[in-house]
Amino acid sequence: MxxxxxxxxxxxxxxxxxxxxxxxxxxxxxxxxxxxxxxxxxxxxxxxxxxxxxxxxxxxxxxxxxxxxxxxxxLDIEPIPYTSADYPKELLQLPDAPVMLYVKGNRKLLTAEKKIACIGSRKATQYSVEAFTQLMPPLISAGYVIVSGLAKGADTLAHRSAIHYGGHTIAVLGHGLHTIYPKANEELALYMGQHQLLVTEYPPFMGPKKHYFPMRNRIISGLSDALVVTEAAMRSGTIITTELALEQGKDVFAVPGPITSAQSSGTNNLIKEGAIPIWNGYQINYLSRNS
The missing domain is CATH 1.10.150 (DNA polymerase; domain 1)
Incomplete structure (x- = not known):
């Protein structure tokens, strides 16, 4: 045994x-x-x-x-315990680190040297689409693996954009691997489970519950070197994730947006509170080299 x-x-x-x-x-x-x-x-x-x-x-x-x-x-599902060399060392720094991760896909992405989270509103507008065309190519060119949560809106855009530009991406799930949620992302999830990476702390048979998603956000930020927010309302799960990232000592980058847009009110406020304004991926690469 x-x-x-x-x-x-x-x-x-x-x-x-x-x-x-x-x-x-x-x-x-x-x-x-x-x-x-x-x-x-x-x-x-x-x-x-x-x-x-x-x-x-x-x-x-x-x-x-x-x-x-x-x-x-x-089922091509691999459990990775905290004792494994494949377990991301960054997560061991969390006060409530998961004992076990369950992965499907390219597990080597978990321990990639450069990972960055790209998140935003579930109600992302065309503005996020345009933002990713400026952010993603330089990040992929620099070898970053894109981490997000497979939710509707900005998460979906981040995963699809990374794939479109020839990069790698990790989806951190708020449920087990037997479930695909949201159903609208079934095709994307199946593709990522073969060619990219799906990861969760929940055993495969566990379905989605509301309180699982805030919990998974600590893994999104914990895995990543920094966090990029494209759009976010003032009160949202995205803002909670940025707070976690700051507690973990990570840089938070925010895309400034129109003052008339409710979906940019949160990102504009993040900049007011000290987040780094960003409008193309080359700025992240420059700051990373000079930090």
């Missing part, structure tokens, strides 16, 4: 962040040690109810009986 099997069984039973896993391992010594921990002790360690701890122990044992690794291999 491999260590990966133990990790997968636990992750499918009760997904823990890395810091909480370390707390469990401090008491149980090994992941499989939770089988001999009493339900009371497990409940205290994980700060959960005793009934839930009993159910956790039972579910873990059930998952341990399944051949999870070979099942996912048959």
């Amino acid at each position: 491999t260590n990966l099997q133990h990790l997968l069984a636990l992750h499918h039973t009760y997904p823990l962040s890395l810091n909480k896993l370390h707390i469990l391992l401090h008491e149980a010594r090994t992941i499989n040690g939770l089988t001999w921990l009493s339900a009371s002790d497990l409940a205290q360690i994980l700060n959960i109810g005793k009934t839930k701890a009993i159910a956790l122990k039972k579910a873990y044992s059930t998952w341990m009986e399944k051949d999870i690794e070979n099942y996912y291999a048959s």
Whole structure:
């Protein structure tokens, strides 16, 4: 039985962040040690109810009986634990780093030297389309892998633009790999799962939930050297992602927009608060070389 099997069984039973896993391992010594921990002790360690701890122990044992690794291999899904050399070291710096990533596609993109997030409004206008024609070619030429979230609007434009200009792109999902969301991006997701990269911290069988998407944003910013925002309203998930990037010490670039556009109100405000104004990708390359 491999260590990966133990990790997968636990992750499918009760997904823990890395810091909480370390707390469990401090008491149980090994992941499989939770089988001999009493339900009371497990409940205290994980700060959960005793009934839930009993159910956790039972579910873990059930998952341990399944051949999870070979099942996912048959679907071209690769689990990458935090102990793997293929796990992005940048994510280990997060206070709530994921214990496991599930990937489909070109996993080498995860550890590419240069990655940059390109995000924006789900209601992106033609202005974002035009912005990417100025931003993307220099970034691709400089070897950046484009990271985004496969959502409608700017995320979709970022992925498609990177592919159009011959580059590589990573989609970070807010659900498991058995689900394609939004359905409008089914063709794009299938293509990326073969030729680019899909990545998620959620086991493949987990569907989308509203609170998963803010969680995945920390991975988008965590993977990336910097963040580029094309359009964003004042209150949006995009702005939350920029806050995460700033907390992680990343540069935030924002495309200034028309003062009459609600979809540029957030980006203009980001510039007011210190984000770097950007209108072509060569500026990012110049700043990166001289930082």
